[in-house]
Amino acid sequence: MNNPNIINSIYNMRLLDEAALKTTAVHRIHPLVKLVTTLAYLVVVVSFGKYETGRLLPFLFYPVVIFAFAELPVISMLKRILIVEPLIIGIGILNPLFDRQAVMFAGVLVPGGWVAFLSIFIKCSLTVTAALLLIATTGMDKLALALRMLKVPRLFVLQLLLTYRYISVLMEEVGRSLKAYSLKAPEHKGVQRSAWGPLAGQLILRTFDRAQRVYQAMCLRGFNGEYNTGGNIRLRSADLGYLAGWVLLFISLKRYDIPLIIGSLLTGVVK
């Protein structure tokens, strides 16, 4: 049953493209502004120390707000984020083994390794979410435009766009090959080892061919290395407000432990 999975993956990938076609207030923000906001978010989130796990929690505010205002499908987006979780666990799992120093966390003494692990886990989840949200509210084409405005070399931007474009080409070919294989070998579970080589070889040749034809089609319509996605979009004052608002929030969350301040204010009031 490999085949439906592959085809599903293609549809899943296109979910981001489709999400990017919406016209909510967040989608209308200038792509460059969204890119810079996301970069600022990433930098601030990863700048926290490994035991500052609690300080990371307020950063959930950003994805929650974007999810809500951009009207994105929460469940299917979260599923994508889940895909990277095993990888994150793989990266962080050695921390509890090696780091046995006790640290205070939420008023309790706990092994530092676990706190650090939790911190890595939260950081990665937040950053991956932010990156996915950027694509889902901007779209690859406009993102490329924003990168070009930041003077990222044309070649890199093109590489990114074509890779993104060819992933679906490759997956379609994989889907076809697996369908053909499963029809000819109905009793096999998965692909037998003896067929791995020929299947992969065929796949790469067919994908080259297909990619070549797509590229030719692009060249025949005047493609000369510059991906034109519809002229420059003007910066509006709302865009600048969006950027300033988020960046200010991120910086103040970095400088001040706002949950602590709010907490002590509240407990102060109670006292």
Add this chain to the structure above:
Amino acid sequence: MSHHKIEVKDLHFSYPDGHKAVKGLDFSIHHGEAVGIIGANGAGKSTLLMLLMGVLFPEKGEVLVGDVHVTRKTLSVIRQRLGMVFQDPDDQLFMTTVYDDVAFGPRNYGLDEKEVEGRVLQALEMVGILHLKDRAPFKLSGGEKRAAAIASVLSMQPDVLIMDEPTAALDPKSRRRVMNLMKGFEHTKIITSHDLDMVFDVCKRVIVIKDGRIAADGSAADILANAGLMDECGLELPLSLQKCPVCGRDAGLVPYS
């Protein structure tokens, strides 16, 4: 209108593996002509189209579009004049919406966004899929994809339309729609196909290619009705010229009625 003329002179081409696909083609196509290029599989039709578009370059001979030679330096000019519709529309549609796809060509030629919009809407209107402009190409049906692929070429306002198997894999009604569309264009048209009834219906002139050489060049009515020639070149009479399978009488559909 000499700039719409296409001339092919003593064209030869071999693939890197040594296979000689084109062995000395000579013909010229004039403004407004609709020419069908037919031949068995592997006869060299697709290679010829690639040579016309400057995707491949001949090892001998030359292709002239108007007065311009097809060379690496003139590609930009040539490709503005010749628009090619690929056999598989999926190869041609790669942007996220139909609109962006049709706008891809004009944007590459640096037109301003107002002009691009005008051209895109006009092209979509011509092929009758204006209502699909915001849809994702991969969600369209086969016929709609074909129409979108044609629109993506029309938006560049080419002088000559080159189509590789435009009716392949279409259901009968979609095929008819694409044929009517092609008949409605005043462009010079070069069409390769195995759908001989379509060629009979749309093209006045037919060039038959066999083993990389021209086997016949003349009016569609003469060539397509020549059972001996067709058989020799690995083809058959168009269905509309074959005997009626029910009563056995000659079927007599007349093109250009």
